Structures are given as C-alpha cells and as structure tokens.
Amino acid sequence: MDYKLLNKINLPDDLKKLSYNELDLLAEEIRDLIIKTVSKTGGHLASSLGAVESTIALYRVFSIPYDKVVWDVGHQAYSHKILTGRAKEFHTLRQLNGISGFLKISESKYDIFGAGHSSTSISAAMGFAKARDLRKEKNYIVAVIGDASVSNGLALEAINHIGQNKTDILIYVIDNEMSISPTVGALSEYFNKILTGNIYNKIRDLTKFILDRIPKFGYPVASVIKHLEEGIKGIFSPGILFEELGFKFYGPINGHNIKLIEETLNKIKDIKGPKILHVYTKKGKGYLPAEKNPTLFHGVGPFDLETGNLLNDSSKITYSEVFSEILLKEAKRNKKIVAIVAAMLEGTNLSKFKEEFPERFFDVGIAEEHAVTFAAGLATEGFKPFVAIYSTFIQRSVDQIIHDVSLQKLPVVFSFDRAGLVGEDGATHHGIFDIVFMKMIPDMVVIAPSDANELKRAVITAARYNKGPVSIRFPRGKIFQYGKEDRLILPFKIGKARLLKKGKDLTIINLGHLLPYVSKAVASIENYKNLKIEIIDARFAKPIDKNLILNSVKKTKKVITIEEGILEGGFGHSVNALLKNSGLKNFSILNLGIQNKFIEHGTMEELRKRCGLNEEGIKEAIFKILKTG
Ligand SMILES: Cc1ncc(C[n+]2csc(CCOP(=O)(O)OP(=O)(O)O)c2C)c(N)n1
Structure with missing residues (x-):
C-alpha cells in the first residue's frame, strides 16, 4: 500500500494532525484504495465513495470510540474501516476470514454497533445516549444515516422518541437523493425541496414581497423589517418538519467540503437537545462510472477499473x-x-x-x-x-x-x-x-x-x-435446470412432492435450490457403488407430502434431508417429527442444513463447503448414513 498520507494514519486521532490541503489529498487516497479494492472484491462502492469527507470530518471533530458515531446500514463505512486501523487489511474486504463489508462489533472496537440492515442507527444512538445520561458522562452521540434509510419506520420511531425526550443526539443525514435507485416517498421529496432550495426561495420571495410593500423610513422601520424577516424565516425554516418534532435543523451543507463540515459540526455539537445536520453528497463521487450509474455501482461485483465494465458472467439467467x-x-x-x-x-x-x-x-x-x-x-x-x-x-x-x-x-x-x-x-x-x-x-x-x-x-x-x-x-445467482423445462407451465397440487429418482438403499429428500449438488453427489456415488438412491424433491416445506415420504422411508430405512436454511425448526425437523409420529421403527435420519449459528462472509462455494452443503458434504453424509444399522 503506497499512499503518502494514508500510511501516516493508523488511528482516527492521527487525522487531527493534517492540514486541510492534506485532508483533501487523503480523501483522494482513500477513494483510490476503495475503488481499486472493490474492483477486485466487489462491494458497496457508490455510497462509500460519497461518505469519505463526512467520515474524515466526523473523526476530526469527535473522539471515537469514546464519542459514539453510529453508522446506518454500514455499506457506506469503508472509509471508517480504513481510518480505524484496517487500511492494510482492506484488500481482504468481504472475503473468507477477511474484513466484513459492513460494521461488525466483533471486528474492531471502532465498530461500536453492527449493521447491514438499514435504519437502525438512530434507535441505537438513542440507546447509547440514554446509557451516557444514566452514567452521567459527557460523550457526544451521532447517528449517521442516508436519506432513504431515514424514512423507514424504525428510524421514524426513534425520531419520535428522541424528539420528545429532548436527548442530546446529532442525526447526520447524508442525502445523495438515492436509495439504491432514486429515493421514493414524501420524506425524500421534502429533503429534495430543501436541497433544491425551494424552501429558501419561498422565504426569499415572501420576504421580498413584504419588504417591497413597506416604505423605507429610517431605523425603527428597519428594525421591524428585520424582525419580520426573521419571523418569516422561522415559519419557513428548511427543516420545519423536524423542528416541530423537537429537533434543531442545520444545513443543507456540501458533504464533500471537509472544512465546512468540520466548522459546522464544531458550531453545533454543544447545542443542547436533538439536532439534525443535513449534508448533501454525490453518490459514487470520484469514480466516473459510479457517478454516472450509482444504482449499478451501489453493490457491485468485480469490475474493470478503466472502463467500469462488470466482469461477471452474463451468459446464464438468474x-x-x-x-x-x-x-x-x-x-x-x-x-x-x-x-x-x-x-x-x-x-x-x-x-x-x-x-x-x-x-x-x-x-x-x-x-x-x-x-x-x-x-x-x-x-x-x-x-x-x-x-x-x-x-x-x-x-x-x-x-x-x-x-x-x-x-x-x-x-x-x-x-x-x-x-x-x-x-x-x-x-x-x-x-x-x-x-x-x-x-x-x-x-x-x-x-x-x-x-x-x-x-x-x-x-x-x-x-x-x-x-x-x-x-x-429462491436463491441468489444463476439458474439450474434439472432435466428439461416443461412446455406448459402448470400449477402444483398443494403439498405434493415430486419423485425424481427411484431407489431402495437410501432416500434423499431435497428442499429447494441445493438440488444440483444432490444430483451430482448421488450420480457420482452410484457410479462406483452398487447403490440405488431415491431422490424426493419436496417442493413444499409446508404442507409436506407425508405419503410419499413415509412410503419411501419404509422401503429404504435411511433418509437424509437437505435444505439451505437453519436446521432448528426447519424442514428436516418436520420430517423427523413426521417419521417419529408415524410409529416407524428402525430407521436412521440425517438432517443437512445450517447449524444454529451465524455464518460469516465468503464466496457461496466456500460457505456451502463450510456448512457441508456442497457435493462433497452430501457425499460424506451419504457415506455416514450408509454405515449406520
Ligand atoms: C431493512 C433493509 N432493507 C433494504 C436494504 C437494502 N438496502 C441497502 S442500502 C439501501 C439504500 C440506502 O439508501 P440511503 O439510506 O439513502 O443510503 P445511501 O446508500 O444512499 O448512502 C437499501 C435499500 C437494507 N440494507 N436493509
């Protein structure tokens, strides 16, 4: 990693030593690292590029992790990762055993609150704030959230709570007018009105309208006018909606101007009570293909750095x-x-x-x-x-x-x-x-x-x-087709499974999209063992096809279920209960699926291997069950 300024930043406090010129250069270096890395690993590029200056400014003004900056979704927080001691590991982004693409509490003491799903930051920040108040501490609390995420019910519930409690919290809204596609909803239109200056224009026009009608007489009248002007501004304050809910509203300001963000944060951070700072940014900032197509570059696979063309295989449909x-x-x-x-x-x-x-x-x-x-x-x-x-x-x-x-x-x-x-x-x-x-x-x-x-x-x-x-x-990714497609697409009979292949030695009951692995595993084992394995494609996790399953297991006395889901209470457990309640004796069963734990990031192949849900894993399970009774 050969970056002049980034190499000097080990922890966020190091940012405080740099001049504004150096900070602009640092922002460029961070962008370069993000773009080059994501072009290889894939990831959430456009939002992260838009949040670089915000991250720098926030981490110069606040002392993290003592002060709490809570990130929403976490997909825009790549510069946070880079500036909190993970620049050298950044190339492992989203890879097996590498750093996560989101905020993860177990990854770093700077990831103070995990994220991935949106709109959690304001609620969590309220939790941090109340904990601070109960402990009688003085640290600052900031929730960083995007313009789309702020419209979610969870975020609005938190705003409702904070506004009434008058809690000292800053909500830092990064507004790029985009969700993954352009933001929808009345709240986004409201932010848009603020951004396009429609509310400001209204204030200016109305003020002018009134002033034009007041004759210009000396000091007392000027003072009345000044009050009038302020009164009118009060009525049409850009964030009046939030002001009415108990928040002081600041902005909009340019979210790519580090000095301006910093100065604004310094001005408002000690103002008591709930505050919102509205910052506007460009999604994809600094990488032209992402600026032109922020939706495509929101979450993207590996791409060609020069052209921005995706390197994925588009030959098969999803x-x-x-x-x-x-x-x-x-x-x-x-x-x-x-x-x-x-x-x-x-x-x-x-x-x-x-x-x-x-x-x-x-x-x-x-x-x-x-x-x-x-x-x-x-x-x-x-x-x-x-x-x-x-x-x-x-x-x-x-x-x-x-x-x-x-x-x-x-x-x-x-x-x-x-x-x-x-x-x-x-x-x-x-x-x-x-x-x-x-x-x-x-x-x-x-x-x-x-x-x-x-x-x-x-x-x-x-x-x-x-x-x-x-x-x-149905799963992420390219399709699989078992045999030929039907010419006429007909509905299923509810609860009716399909028998894919007859056998006598073992029943495999497949639920869902792992069928390609099942059929390969079965084919390869039957190739060199003189076995006949029955495959049932369950189709329905509920209601299950009791007759087909019971008749098959009565015959084979050995059964494996497979699903790509948590085992606890899953499809396999329904089959276990069915067999147990049927009074059937002397059979063995193995449930393949995901153990009751969270699965980290990695490629689909790596993760399926880890979970025993690929061809090898299924073969192992077959050998294991064949050894029983
Ligand atoms: C509960 C939930 N729904 C949907 C998503 C998928 N998602 C991830 S980011 C995103 C858009 C977020 O937009 P915004 O909050 O404006 O942030 P930006 O990406 O523009 O910085 C969506 C819909 C999610 N992460 N969580």
Missing part, C-alpha cells in the same frame, strides 16, 4: 429474472396481480413489471413492515399482491405476516429472493431463517422450488391459490 418474467406473464392474464417492492426494484428485477403495469407496481421505499400490511389491505379488497423481497429483509415483517396476513387468511404471496446463503455480504444478509419462520405460521404454504422450471410452477401455483398466503423462496 432466478430473479425467471421469477420476474413468469410473474409478468401471469399478471397479463390476471389483472388483480399487483407487485410490491421495498426499495429493491433492481434487486428483484421488477423493472419490466413496473414499465408494463405502472399502476399495479408499488415501491414503498425501505419499509418492509408497511409493504406487508399494505399488501394485506389490497388482498382484502380482492387484489393478489406479490410482495417481492429479499429473504433477509422480510425478517422485519414477521408480525405483519402473522397478524395482518395469515390470521385473516389473506392470499398474499411472498417471494423471497436471495434465500439461503448469499456469499460476500455475510451474516447480516444470508436468507437462512425464512423456512423456519414461515413454516411456523398457521395457514402459510411454504414452497422452495429446486430449479427454474419449478420456480415458474411455484409462481403460477401461488398466483392461482386463493385460500391463504403462500411463500416462495
């Missing part, structure tokens, strides 16, 4: 593409189908749906709880909502799924993209809990298709099922 295509087809048939996303238009691949049916498409912003209850309302009125969401982010909405959807047997469909291990984003983003929490909910049908054709059939099934809610999970 599960998200299959999902969105079949949904679009079905939506043409059924006008009641509507699609709802929570700030993940690109991720869920629903742009075409939005274009084709703008009135039947809703992006509610980062508002997963609202997305679900909103869908419930629509379903009550006879619509057929598809809530398209990443498995990890739906975790926020379990109560809404139970209380607003399932309890009322509403036919809402939940399509969980990025289900299972997701790779480099790591522990905060793996979608490994959904089988368990969906399975536990009464009346919920839980489908886990095992290939592209099955995903299409699952979508059709869910679209035409009106007795209650359905969830469908």
Whole structure:
C-alpha cells in the first residue's frame, strides 16, 4: 500500500494532525484504495465513495470510540474501516476470514454497533445516549444515516422518541437523493425541496414581497423589517418538519467540503437537545462510472477499473429474472396481480413489471413492515399482491405476516429472493431463517422450488391459490435446470412432492435450490457403488407430502434431508417429527442444513463447503448414513 498520507494514519486521532490541503489529498487516497479494492472484491462502492469527507470530518471533530458515531446500514463505512486501523487489511474486504463489508462489533472496537440492515442507527444512538445520561458522562452521540434509510419506520420511531425526550443526539443525514435507485416517498421529496432550495426561495420571495410593500423610513422601520424577516424565516425554516418534532435543523451543507463540515459540526455539537445536520453528497463521487450509474455501482461485483465494465458472467439467467418474467406473464392474464417492492426494484428485477403495469407496481421505499400490511389491505379488497423481497429483509415483517396476513387468511404471496446463503455480504444478509419462520405460521404454504422450471410452477401455483398466503423462496445467482423445462407451465397440487429418482438403499429428500449438488453427489456415488438412491424433491416445506415420504422411508430405512436454511425448526425437523409420529421403527435420519449459528462472509462455494452443503458434504453424509444399522 503506497499512499503518502494514508500510511501516516493508523488511528482516527492521527487525522487531527493534517492540514486541510492534506485532508483533501487523503480523501483522494482513500477513494483510490476503495475503488481499486472493490474492483477486485466487489462491494458497496457508490455510497462509500460519497461518505469519505463526512467520515474524515466526523473523526476530526469527535473522539471515537469514546464519542459514539453510529453508522446506518454500514455499506457506506469503508472509509471508517480504513481510518480505524484496517487500511492494510482492506484488500481482504468481504472475503473468507477477511474484513466484513459492513460494521461488525466483533471486528474492531471502532465498530461500536453492527449493521447491514438499514435504519437502525438512530434507535441505537438513542440507546447509547440514554446509557451516557444514566452514567452521567459527557460523550457526544451521532447517528449517521442516508436519506432513504431515514424514512423507514424504525428510524421514524426513534425520531419520535428522541424528539420528545429532548436527548442530546446529532442525526447526520447524508442525502445523495438515492436509495439504491432514486429515493421514493414524501420524506425524500421534502429533503429534495430543501436541497433544491425551494424552501429558501419561498422565504426569499415572501420576504421580498413584504419588504417591497413597506416604505423605507429610517431605523425603527428597519428594525421591524428585520424582525419580520426573521419571523418569516422561522415559519419557513428548511427543516420545519423536524423542528416541530423537537429537533434543531442545520444545513443543507456540501458533504464533500471537509472544512465546512468540520466548522459546522464544531458550531453545533454543544447545542443542547436533538439536532439534525443535513449534508448533501454525490453518490459514487470520484469514480466516473459510479457517478454516472450509482444504482449499478451501489453493490457491485468485480469490475474493470478503466472502463467500469462488470466482469461477471452474463451468459446464464438468474432466478430473479425467471421469477420476474413468469410473474409478468401471469399478471397479463390476471389483472388483480399487483407487485410490491421495498426499495429493491433492481434487486428483484421488477423493472419490466413496473414499465408494463405502472399502476399495479408499488415501491414503498425501505419499509418492509408497511409493504406487508399494505399488501394485506389490497388482498382484502380482492387484489393478489406479490410482495417481492429479499429473504433477509422480510425478517422485519414477521408480525405483519402473522397478524395482518395469515390470521385473516389473506392470499398474499411472498417471494423471497436471495434465500439461503448469499456469499460476500455475510451474516447480516444470508436468507437462512425464512423456512423456519414461515413454516411456523398457521395457514402459510411454504414452497422452495429446486430449479427454474419449478420456480415458474411455484409462481403460477401461488398466483392461482386463493385460500391463504403462500411463500416462495429462491436463491441468489444463476439458474439450474434439472432435466428439461416443461412446455406448459402448470400449477402444483398443494403439498405434493415430486419423485425424481427411484431407489431402495437410501432416500434423499431435497428442499429447494441445493438440488444440483444432490444430483451430482448421488450420480457420482452410484457410479462406483452398487447403490440405488431415491431422490424426493419436496417442493413444499409446508404442507409436506407425508405419503410419499413415509412410503419411501419404509422401503429404504435411511433418509437424509437437505435444505439451505437453519436446521432448528426447519424442514428436516418436520420430517423427523413426521417419521417419529408415524410409529416407524428402525430407521436412521440425517438432517443437512445450517447449524444454529451465524455464518460469516465468503464466496457461496466456500460457505456451502463450510456448512457441508456442497457435493462433497452430501457425499460424506451419504457415506455416514450408509454405515449406520
Ligand atoms: C431493512 C433493509 N432493507 C433494504 C436494504 C437494502 N438496502 C441497502 S442500502 C439501501 C439504500 C440506502 O439508501 P440511503 O439510506 O439513502 O443510503 P445511501 O446508500 O444512499 O448512502 C437499501 C435499500 C437494507 N440494507 N436493509
């Protein structure tokens, strides 16, 4: 690492020794390191590039970790990592055993609060602030949050709490007018009005209007005018919405001007009570391809440094593409189908749906709880909502799924993209809990298709099922196809599994997208052992196909279940209970899945290997169970 200034920064306090000219140069060096690293490792580039100057200024004004700067999401905090002693390790970003792409409390004493999911920083900051007050300490507390994340319910609940408690906290809003795509929602429009100066213009025009009508007489009148002007400004203060909620509002200021940010922070940090500083930045700042296409460079795979072209393999289509295509087809048939996303238009691949049916498409912003209850309302009125969401982010909405959807047997469909291990984003983003929490909910049908054709059939099934809610999970990445695709896509019979291959020595019950590994493992073992292994593709985690499973296990007496989800309370455990309750004796069973622990970051292949969920792991399990009884 050959950086003149960065090499001198071991810890944030070293920043305080540099001049403003040197700081600008340092910002360039940090950007260079981030861009070069992410071009190789992939990662969250555009937001991190936009937050470099903010990080420098914050860490010059505040003494971290004594003062608490709490980062939201954590995807913009690469410069935080670099400036808190991890510059030399930064090349290991998001790699197995390397540093995490998000804030992680176990990684560094400077990562004071873990993140990955959005909109947690203000609540956590309130916790830090109350702890400070109870301990009668004096440290500063800052929550750093983006303009999209601030509109989430969790953030607004915290604002509600802080405003009333008049707690000493600074909320530092980084406004780049972007979520992953351009920010949506009334709050974002409000920030936008502040940024574009519409509110300032209103003040200026109104003031001018009044002043023009007052004759210009000497001092007393001038003083009245001055008061008037201030009064008018008070009414139209840019952050009046927040001021009414008990916050002092400062800004907007340029978030790429270190000196200005620093001076502003120094001016406001000792003002008592809740404060907001509104800072505007450019997403992707300093790397032209990212500035031009901040959505693409929000979270990106490896790319060519010169051109910004992605290096990924675009030859095969993804599960998200299959999902969105079949949904679009079905939506043409059924006008009641509507699609709802929570700030993940690109991720869920629903742009075409939005274009084709703008009135039947809703992006509610980062508002997963609202997305679900909103869908419930629509379903009550006879619509057929598809809530398209990443498995990890739906975790926020379990109560809404139970209380607003399932309890009322509403036919809402939940399509969980990025289900299972997701790779480099790591522990905060793996979608490994959904089988368990969906399975536990009464009346919920839980489908886990095992290939592209099955995903299409699952979508059709869910679209035409009106007795209650359905969830469908599918993984990140390219599709797999077992055998040929059907020419005619037909719905499943609810709870009916498919028998993929007959056998007599062992039953493997596959749930979901690990089927390619299962079929390879079975093929390679049968090649050199004289074995016949039966493969059942469960399709449904709930209801399960009791007959097919029981008949198979009666015959083989040995069974392996496999799923890419937490084992505790998962699909395998349903099979265990079924076999136990059936009174069947003398059988052995092995459940493959994810042990009850959090899985770190690494490539999908590395992580599956670690969890025993690849071809090798399945072969080992087969050998193990064959040795029993
Ligand atoms: C609960 C949750 N929903 C969705 C996401 C996916 N996500 C990550 S960053 C992001 C946009 C954040 O925008 P903003 O807060 O404005 O920060 P910026 O990236 O623009 O700096 C989204 C939707 C998430 N991390 N957490």
